[in-house]
Amino acid sequence: MRKRARGGNMLIQNHWYPVCPSERLKSDKPVSAQIGKYALVAFRDRVGKPVVMLDRCPHRGVPLSLGRVHDGKIACRYHGWQIAADGALVGVPAHPDEAVPNCSVPTFEAVESSHYLWAWISDTGVRPSYQPALRGIQHGEWHQYTCVWQVNIIAAVENNLDASHVPFSHADTYPLRGDGTDEVPDMVFADLRCEVDHQSVVVWGPGRKQRPPPDFETTASMGMRFELPFRNYVWAGGRTARAIYNWVPLDNESCRLEFMVQQGAEPSGPVSIVLRDGEPHVPSQDRVLLEAAQRLNWVEGDEKPYFKSVPSDQPAHFARNIMKRALRGDGLSAQAPKQFNVSCWG
Ligand code: FES
Ligand SMILES: [Fe+2]
Structure with missing residues (x-):
């Protein structure tokens, strides 16, 4: 059992x-x-x-x-x-x-x-070694939601480094091309780069060799960033929206999401936070799929979520390794960032 x-x-x-x-x-x-x-x-x-x-x-x-x-x-x-x-x-x-x-x-x-x-x-009484701070909250109105997912936290984080699921999972809201229906939009080739170090994974594109600044504010590129312990940033292409996912483990099979999202290309004025009830639409589409997969494939936190992998799964695999090493408490010494191509249709 x-x-x-x-x-x-x-x-x-x-x-x-x-x-x-x-x-x-x-x-x-x-x-x-x-x-x-x-x-x-x-x-x-x-x-x-x-x-x-x-x-x-x-x-x-x-x-x-x-x-x-x-x-x-x-x-x-x-x-x-x-x-x-x-x-x-x-x-x-x-x-x-x-x-x-x-x-x-x-x-x-x-x-x-x-x-x-x-x-x-810190179970062992280690004192704080840094101060918490989120990137890119500079202007305008942000909406905040708190949700619980019946999903292992590593799978939840990996989902936000996955460029190729978007036209299928989010057909209706697919940035710039979704038409509000469930029809999968025409896919386009996305020229994506990925940079990995010992504590973060960043994916950006299309068509830029240089990694954008960490908060993506100054670029129209889409971007996805993972950083320890369990945090994702997602910047939609064309600066249409930006979201911050702070994940908190509950047990091996569930996690809490503290989600902040902002729409619009040019937010202005001082930051204000609107506390929203319920669940935001786009993450709910991911949650339903991941919860269904979890019931089939994840047992006691021992995951088997990929039966086969393709190159566009690479950023998620890197993030998983970083999280697993951090969970074991090893492998956190600084490493020079490595860059590679993760282009795919999406
Ligand atoms: S005061 Fe009695 S249980 Fe808290
Ligand atoms: Fe998604």
Whole structure:
């Protein structure tokens, strides 16, 4: 029988992961979030600074995220135990005259950056070695969605380095040529280049030898970028749209997507984030296909997603190797970038 693999197996250590969009973290309401094996709660302390800790009351284990935030402390909904922003238990309402038991809830390093709240994940207590930041969020309105995919996180990341699926999976919205119907548009030959180093894979084109700048803002080229731990950028050709995919592993067979998308060639004005419910159309087309493949081919995170590969699968294979090495905690020493051609019809 197929076992469901739980736990933090897909968590690349010593990286920042998004907890939630900053906009979602108000001053009076806790937010819960799963990052691998860690069930977390986030709230704001008395001065508005974000706090992230394990979502488990030290009394009877009720999730603290069901509780109330007051005066920068979180109070459990079961018996009202109060936990301060540093994780210390500071109040037991049933026994106001007795000393508070000496215990605390484990906290996580947390920072707000690029419109998200991030938590630093390190099972071994390694301190943050960099600050989280997203590329290319410079102007205009972005729409943010949070979705859960029943898909191994590596397969989810690989999909966004796959240039040849687009006319088939996204026939209706195919950039510049989709006509809103399910008819596959005429394919064109895309002259694509790929650059790989020890922590990223970038695909761009058509027709440029030089890699575009990392945020793609100054070019009309389409581009796809993967970077550790589990992040994709997709810039549509003709500067029609740009999207950022931050993936968070839940278990070996599911992941959370924090998705930001912006339409339009010339975004202007200060950045604003619109929190959207539901699921964006284009990623939902990928999700349906990948979830169907996952049910057939992925067991306990041991993937067999390709029965045969063709050259346009190469960027995905490179990204997979980078993620797998990072999951094992090896192979992260810097390497000179390598460039090669990944042209295909698409
Ligand atoms: S379980 Fe949280 S206060 Fe009792
Ligand atoms: Fe897709």
